[in-house]
Amino acid sequence: MARYLTRNRLRRIYKWGGFPVSHDRKLKTDEYDSLHISLEDLPRTTVITNGQYILIEGVDDDHPYVAKVTKLIESDKKKKALVQWFARVGEVPPNKLKLLGREPHPQEIFYYEGPTCEDEIDVESILNTVQVHQSLLDDLRSSSDEEEEPQEEEEEEEEEFCASQASMRTPRKTPVKKATPTTPRTPRHATPSIPSRSLPARQPGSALEEARARLHVSSVPESLPCREQEFQDIYNFVESKVMDGTGGCMYISGVPGTGKTATVHEVIRSLQRASDADDVPAFNFIEINGMKMTDPHQAYVQILQKLTGQKATPDHAAALLEKRFSHAGPKKESTVLLVDELDLLWTRKQNVMYNLFDWPTRRHGRLVVLTIANTMDLPERIMINRVASRLGLTRMSFQPYSFKQLQQIIMSRLNKVKAFEEDALQLVSRKVAALSGDARRCLDICRRATEICEHTSLDPGAPGLVGMSHVMQALDEMFSSAYVTAIRCASVQEQLFLRSVLMEFRRLGLEEATFQQVLVQHQALCRVEGLQPPSVSEALAACQRLGACRLLLLEPSRLGVLQRVRLNVSQDDVLYALKAE
Amino acid sequence: HLQVQTLLRERLCHQQLPQRPEGVDSQHKHLMELLKRTAVHGESNSVLIIGPRGTGKTQLLRCVLAELLAEEDVDKTLLQVHLNGLLQTDDRIALKEITRQLSLENVVGDQVFGSFAENLAFLLEALKKGDRSSSRPVLFILDEFDLFAHHKNQTLLYNLLDVSQSAQTPVAVVGLTCRLDVLELLEKRVKSRFSHRQIHLLPSLSFSQYLQAVQAQLHLPDTTFPDTTFCYDWNASLKVDKSVEAVLLRHFNSTKDFRSLHRLLMAILCRVSVNNPTIKPADLLDASRLLSADAMTNVLHGLSILELCLVIAMKHLNDIYDGEPFNLQMVYNEFKRFLQRKSNSLYNFELPVVMKAFEHLQQLEVVRPVDAAAAVAARAQREYQLVRLMLDHSQIMEALQKYPQCPTDVKQWAASAFG
Numbered sequence A: 001m002a003r004y005l006t007r008n009r010l011r012r013i014y015k016w017g018g019f020p021v022s023h024d025r026k027l028k029t030d031e032y033d034s035l036h037i038s039l040e041d042l043p044r045t046t047v048i049t050n051g052q053y054i055l056i057e058g059v060d061d062d063h064p065y066v067a068k069v070t071k072l073i074e075s076d077k078k079k080k081a082l083v084q085w086f087a088r089v090g091e092v093p094p095n096k097l098k099l100l101g102r103e104p105h106p107q108e109i110f111y112y113e114g115p116t117c118e119d120e121i122d123v124e125s126i127l128n129t130v131q132v133h134q135s136l137l138d139d140l141r142s143s144s145d146e147e148e149e150p151q152e153e154e155e156e157e158e159e160e161f162c163a164s165q166a167s168m169r170t171p172r173k174t175p176v177k178k179a180t181p182t183t184p185r186t187p188r189h190a191t192p193s194i195p196s197r198s199l200p201a202r203q204p205g206s207a208l209e210e211a212r213a214r215l216h217v218s219s220v221p222e223s224l225p226c227r228e229q230e231f232q233d234i235y236n237f238v239e240s241k242v243m244d245g246t247g248g249c250m251y252i253s254g255v256p257g258t259g260k261t262a263t264v265h266e267v268i269r270s271l272q273r274a275s276d277a278d279d280v281p282a283f284n285f286i287e288i289n290g291m292k293m294t295d296p297h298q299a300y301v302q303i304l305q306k307l308t309g310q311k312a313t314p315d316h317a318a319a320l321l322e323k324r325f326s327h328a329g330p331k332k333e334s335t336v337l338l339v340d341e342l343d344l345l346w347t348r349k350q351n352v353m354y355n356l357f358d359w360p361t362r363r364h365g366r367l368v369v370l371t372i373a374n375t376m377d378l379p380e381r382i383m384i385n386r387v388a389s390r391l392g393l394t395r396m397s398f399q400p401y402s403f404k405q406l407q408q409i410i411m412s413r414l415n416k417v418k419a420f421e422e423d424a425l426q427l428v429s430r431k432v433a434a435l436s437g438d439a440r441r442c443l444d445i446c447r448r449a450t451e452i453c454e455h456t457s458l459d460p461g462a463p464g465l466v467g468m469s470h471v472m473q474a475l476d477e478m479f480s481s482a483y484v485t486a487i488r489c490a491s492v493q494e495q496l497f498l499r500s501v502l503m504e505f506r507r508l509g510l511e512e513a514t515f516q517q518v519l520v521q522h523q524a525l526c527r528v529e530g531l532q533p534p535s536v537s538e539a540l541a542a543c544q545r546l547g548a549c550r551l552l553l554l555e556p557s558r559l560g561v562l563q564r565v566r567l568n569v570s571q572d573d574v575l576y577a578l579k580a581e
Numbered sequence B: 001h002l003q004v005q006t007l008l009r010e011r012l013c014h015q016q017l018p019q020r021p022e023g024v025d026s027q028h029k030h031l032m033e034l035l036k037r038t039a040v041h042g043e044s045n046s047v048l049i050i051g052p053r054g055t056g057k058t059q060l061l062r063c064v065l066a067e068l069l070a071e072e073d074v075d076k077t078l079l080q081v082h083l084n085g086l087l088q089t090d091d092r093i094a095l096k097e098i099t100r101q102l103s104l105e106n107v108v109g110d111q112v113f114g115s116f117a118e119n120l121a122f123l124l125e126a127l128k129k130g131d132r133s134s135s136r137p138v139l140f141i142l143d144e145f146d147l148f149a150h151h152k153n154q155t156l157l158y159n160l161l162d163v164s165q166s167a168q169t170p171v172a173v174v175g176l177t178c179r180l181d182v183l184e185l186l187e188k189r190v191k192s193r194f195s196h197r198q199i200h201l202l203p204s205l206s207f208s209q210y211l212q213a214v215q216a217q218l219h220l221p222d223t224t225f226p227d228t229t230f231c232y233d234w235n236a237s238l239k240v241d242k243s244v245e246a247v248l249l250r251h252f253n254s255t256k257d258f259r260s261l262h263r264l265l266m267a268i269l270c271r272v273s274v275n276n277p278t279i280k281p282a283d284l285l286d287a288s289r290l291l292s293a294d295a296m297t298n299v300l301h302g303l304s305i306l307e308l309c310l311v312i313a314m315k316h317l318n319d320i321y322d323g324e325p326f327n328l329q330m331v332y333n334e335f336k337r338f339l340q341r342k343s344n345s346l347y348n349f350e351l352p353v354v355m356k357a358f359e360h361l362q363q364l365e366v367v368r369p370v371d372a373a374a375a376v377a378a379r380a381q382r383e384y385q386l387v388r389l390m391l392d393h394s395q396i397m398e399a400l401q402k403y404p405q406c407p408t409d410v411k412q413w414a415a416s417a418f419g
Helices: A094-100 A209-213 A230-243 A262-278 A299-308 A314-326 A351-361 A378-382 A385-391 A401-414 A421-437 A441-456 A468-478 A481-487 A494-508 A515-529 A536-548 A557-562 A571-579 B002-012 B026-043 B057-069 B072-077 B091-102 B118-127 B152-164 B186-194 B207-220 B230-235 B242-254 B258-269 B280-290 B295-301 B306-323 B328-341 B351-363 B372-377 B393-402 B408-415
Strands: A012-016 A022-024 A029-032 A036-041 A043-049 A051-056 A065-075 A080-086 A110-111 A120-122 A124-131 A131-133 A151-154 A248-254 A283-289 A332-338 A367-373 A393-397 A552-554 A564-567 B046-051 B077-085 B138-143 B171-177 B197-201 B368-369 B387-389
Touching: A029 B387, A036 A124, A043 A065, A043 A124, A051 A393, A051 A421, A110 B368, A131 B242, A151 B197, A209 A230, A209 A401, A209 A441, A230 A262, A230 A332, A230 A367, A230 A393, A230 B026, A230 B057, A248 A262, A248 A378, A248 A385, A262 A332, A262 A367, A283 A299, A299 A332, A299 A351, A299 B118, A314 A351, A351 A367, A351 A385, A378 A385, A401 A441, A421 A441, A421 A468, A421 B368, A441 A468, A441 B026, A468 B197, A494 A515, A494 A536, A494 A564, A494 A571, A494 B242, A515 A536, A515 A557, A515 A564, A536 A552, A536 A557, A536 B091, A536 B242, B002 B207, B026 B057, B026 B072, B026 B138, B026 B171, B026 B197, B046 B152, B046 B230, B057 B072, B057 B171, B077 B368, B077 B408, B091 B118, B091 B152, B118 B152, B152 B171, B152 B258, B197 B306, B207 B242, B207 B258, B242 B258, B242 B280, B258 B280, B258 B368, B258 B393, B306 B328, B306 B393, B306 B408, B328 B351, B351 B368
Parallel strands: A248 A367, A248 A393, A283 A332, A332 A367, B046 B171, B046 B197, B077 B138, B138 B171
Antiparallel strands: A012 A036, A022 A029, A029 A065, A036 A043, A051 A065, A051 A124, A065 A080, A080 A110, A080 A120, A110 A151, A131 A151, A552 A564, B368 B387
16 A cells, blocks of 8 residues: 555554453552554554563654563553563663674664663553564673663564554654653763773873972872961861761861862871771761852752762752751761852852751751861851851961972972972972962972973983073963063054054043044054054954953944043053063 | 865865964974873863964964874873853853763763753763873863853863862863953962963064965965966966065054955955966955955945935034034934035935935944933934944045045035035
8 A cells, every 4th residue: 555654643542452350459450461552543453462562652753662561551540551661772872882892783672771761651652563583692781780682673564554654653643641751761870980091191201200290289298288287276176076976167268279178188088097997986078169069059969969879959958968967866977078169159048058057056967067268257258147156266267378388398299309409499489479379379380390491401311400490481481461472462553553542541631532532643643653544444453453352441342433442451561562662 | 277276265264274383383382292291191281372363372272283183092092172162151051062072971862961060060070080090181172261261150160170180080271262361350269270371372473474474375385286387377476576565564564463364365366267367466456455445434335425414414513512422303404504505416305304314324333322222212202312423534534535426515515514
């Protein structure tokens, strides 16, 4: 018979074949042994029994799901079926396919054992039967949750359906109640990982490379120099709370790069060693970071997940944590919670911070909270009274490093690797200490100095020690602002434009002028210099280029010739740059 | 000559990579060493490439990458993620893009599953599990870096830079931007985690180097080009004479970067055809004139006489009222004064016709309303809404000089309001 691709809306009628085989009184369900599907006005009926493979409506008409019927039941007047799901080739994530070790056949299906899919489906979503052949292939078992047994599948095309090509293509007239989850293929068990390399990374060879590896910010030493006092204070605080089984709050502040998070980690490491040796009761350590969250309320979700492994919505997680910290539990361990970047957990009602500081005050909570932020007066500035009072007065402030401390840090990192000259180290420490006291900055500059030393050495085999010149070049690179160089490298018209901006400012006595006024000066200046004055468009383009680099601050360019112009560099710098020509 | 077209267009329009970009050797070396150390030694780093628009930042990066990936073991180990601040306008979108490009396990086909929070947690977990010696290094390239600094809390930047400073998967974060003050945009925590390495690409060509570059751009390779006589003639015709030098000097004074040079050379190349197989200096002159013509003057050439008169009337109002905004009624009165006093050739137009002409000027953005929101709400009557003229007087005078068949009394009126 001819097959038409018409979208004839044919309704499928589902009927049980015969009487119920058994009745479950508890669940109030009836079990049947066969199901009849017939299309409206057509004589043919498909019979489905237990153990047959069926096609189920999928995301779109061309990709139905495949499953095997295990039971046919009726409950509450609704026809349902329990099935065993199979995954088609297209539904398996590519990295699992790679585990197969060979190219899968396009019609191949895999046994899906993920517990995430509901086994009960609405019978109305069954489309048709399908034949599945089990081919004689090796049984490949992957180590992941999804068990894969390769089986060949053959589509059974129904020749007798004349009105539509295959029953998969008839759109449903009645809305289908999706008892199945709409995306049963969501990889709920995806494991986060970056693929690993085939050859291991090269180890450092020369002394300079070794120095560079040690000076990297990430190679944090076991014990931080120059932070012994702070380490002791935090250690005493946490140890006392854990030994007593009480809760408490501590607020640690300091500018970035002063070793706050590293010190707390060190404290926890030594406490864990002590608890392994049974000097201190065992405890849980959890760490959250305000910047690593998309929303303050995600804090609850993360804490719950790290404590118990449960996943929940923020509100539910908050409720569960509340219950956990309020009620006494048998043999409960202390929990030490580190909250990094506390200021990002601020909400208008401040309830996240309130909860974080309130739970330690519960008698049975046994929660010790260590919070880290940058400003010393954060509690007074952004917290309302009750939150600040629960945070308490146990505060610790990490001062920026002095130059001696920076020097000591670098020396202890290098630890007998001879790579730096004495005065070079001193220069770096003094410079960084004068500016910010940030240890990260110091380490990065030293690293850059080693790189420069390596590149500029005449003999690549023996680069020698890092000297003053290298360090000065590194400092120059990393501390400079390139405004003066940028002005010197600008084109003639751009430089003239800057000069006319200065002239116009002097004429007006203001720090701001419109482009039109500057243009007048610019054209006059061009005539003085003997150059052809630019057209308005050209001058606008030059102005835009200077604005893109932020040498000038401009209003939006839709204002055209009426936009106002301001300098982003000081006038002296501009004059200095232009004079040196 | 078709091959000429293909070859040169490929060079000029398709941003074909040169063997080695000129004048940026030290920057090339710096970037190359940095990326090599990440790929081979597993050392994390972050760097910013700063330079004005069109100076070749992306080109430098692509050259370095091409050279780096030529080594087979680097090609097999290095993972790349390319992000652009203009495409990924939000951290949510950026995260999905990163996850998709890294083909992490929560990607099926092309679709990334999970909410924003889940994606972030998943990515951070994945990067945290790696370590220096056994994970493949990841190279993050952030084009238009300054736009990423405008995202909420700068979470993406913080996290990427934090990974580059922790003992996790080795990453290299390369940012490209044209703003010189980009470091001021970073929050103090993000700034502390950034390693402050900057590579500045500032064009420092002298004019003679520029001329050589022009010749090099148009030069056909002797060895690979099929038709050698044509090639020889072409290259011979590329000598620089006085007029060519003058034109190129004007262009060089305006801007030094190569993107606008390519635009100029493309305009010349478009004139090369079968009938016209070589480049002549006149071509260069025409192309230069085309590119440096004033945009608004060209618009004015297309206006009707009535519209032109309205523009001149507005010019006079600007002179009288010293740049204050005016409305249509005032312009119309000024125009009527001209008609009464001086005009013989112009018809005495009615207000609705004048208003239509005025609206046309507004559409062309020759005039703009002072308060755009009120104009849309149309609170005041149309004739009384204040507008400003967006043209400079020099543009109007220049347009009038070249305006075809301009009536003389209009020209005289433009020159002086009183005469």
